[in-house]
Amino acid sequence: MFPLKSILRCPGSIYIQTLRCISVSPPKSRLRNESVSVNIFDRNxxxxxxxRAAIADDVNLYDYLKDEIGFRLADRVxxxxxxxxxxxxxxxxxxxxSKHISPESVEELIICDVSQKNLDMVPVMEGIKVRKQILDEEYIEFKSxxxxxxxxxxxxxxxxxxPxxxxxxxxxxxxxxxxLASLFGGDTLYELRSSLQLAELERKGGLSPRISPFTEVRDIGSLLTNAGFTMLTIDTxxxxxxxxxxFELxxxxxxMAESNAALNRSIHLPRDIQFSAGAIYQQLYGKTDPExxxxxxPATFQVINMLGWKPHPKQPKPLQRGSGEVSLKDLNKLDEIVREVRTIKDDKS
Structure with a gap:
């Protein structure tokens, strides 16, 4: 591995490439065998x-990506x-x-993590009551x-x-x-995945999964709907x-504690494949600063943002199918339709 100090930390090295809305309504499809749990990850x-990452002396160096995503999630709150x-x-x-949550939004906050060291380091704004709880996300337990x-x-x-x-x-x-939650989606690190696959094909004549599997955007809506959430909003x-x-990547x-060391399989990556993947990565995706x-x-991180509500009788309900008064084919005439509606209302008044 190359020395960490050689990593670029200049402003602008992190930027948004695209933001697109994926879904604002629950899909109707159901995932097959969604109740079957496969232990892909070793939770221990x-x-x-x-x-180990929490007690590292240079842990602050790796917060840049998660800090950015955490700030955006707090803004949604x-x-x-x-x-x-x-x-x-x-x-x-x-x-x-948690450090971005305002007391105007939350009175009391329970911070949960598997590491006590992490819990001890979480900063929270003044005015918010805080409770700390050791909790594994695989076994979420709160009172109903x-x-x-x-x-x-x-x-x-x-x-x-x-699920x-x-x-x-x-x-x-x-x-x-x-x-409200954010997690890495299926397109995360696609450059690294393809480079490793090509390198392994070249050196070994076969493929091994080297990147942890991620949930696809199309599946999140089905999972939330089947769990019982309503009024979903999902974007990336x-x-x-x-x-x-x-190597710096x-x-x-x-x-960041985001390496694939927790996968339930052999993850040994031979040195020759590492160097081959680095060369392929540079050839396919590398950029040169003209100045x-x-x-x-570049390394792409796809972040899936989701919002769901627990059902309540007073929540807005969708209109019945076929109750619309304007056809989608007339959307190009929307301004004319609005003017006609206003004219009719003015005549009645």
Whole structure:
């Protein structure tokens, strides 16, 4: 591995590539065998990995990505014009969301993580009551109908039984309670995945999964709907981070506790495949700064943002099918239709 100090930390090295709305209504399709849990991740290994990262002397160097995503998630909490009496941050890590939560939005906050070291380092704004709880996201346990808000930032993509986790979260929420979360999606690190696959094909003549599997955007809506959430909103951010080479990228993933060490399989990556993947990565995706002549590689992180509500009788209900008064084919005439409606109303008045 190359020295960490050589990693670029200049402003602008992290930027938003695209933001697109994926879904604002629950899909009707159901996932097959969604009740079957497959243990892809070793939770004990993941716990040790996160605890080791928490006690590292240079842990602050790796917070740049999760800090950005946590800030955006906290901003979504602030957008909900309501003061939540009791909220829980599941998998809070080093407080990437909690430190941005305003006392105007939350009265009391339960911060939960598998590492006591992380819990001890979480900063929270003055005016918010804080409770600390050791909790594994694989085994979410709260009293039924006890929480007004549940948030989670970049921890649920390591859960083996995501449908069960969503069911547990729904059960813990009060009626009309809110669930807000962000997790890495299927397009995350697609450059690294393809480079490793090509390198392994070249050297070994076969493929091994080297990148942890991520949940696809199309599946999140079905999982939330089947769990019982309503009024869903799902969208994605794509954040691109530039690194000098593939080695700095993999080093940072380890420092973030996001490496694939928790996978239930052999993850040994031979040195020749590492160097081959680095060369392929540079050839396919590398960029050169025309002013300085320095080269870098982009790494894409797809972040799936989700919002769901626990059902309540007073929540808005969709209109019955066929009750619309304007055809979609007439959308190009929307201004004329609005003027006609206003004219009719003025005549009646």
């Amino acid at each position: 290994t993941k716990t040790l990995q996160r605890q 602030f957008d909900i014009k309501r003061k939540f009496k009791l909220a829980a941050d599941i998998g809070c890590n080093r407080g990437y969301v 109908n006890s929480l007004d808000l549940v948030i989670s930032c970049l921890s649920l993509h390591w859960v083996n039984d995501l 069960n986790a969503f069911h547990k979260i729904l059960d813990s929420l009060k009626e009309d309670g809110v669930f 951010d794509e954040i691109v981070v530039n690194y000098p080479s593939v 993999m080093w940072d993933l380890k420092g 300085t002549g320095k080269t870098s590689i």
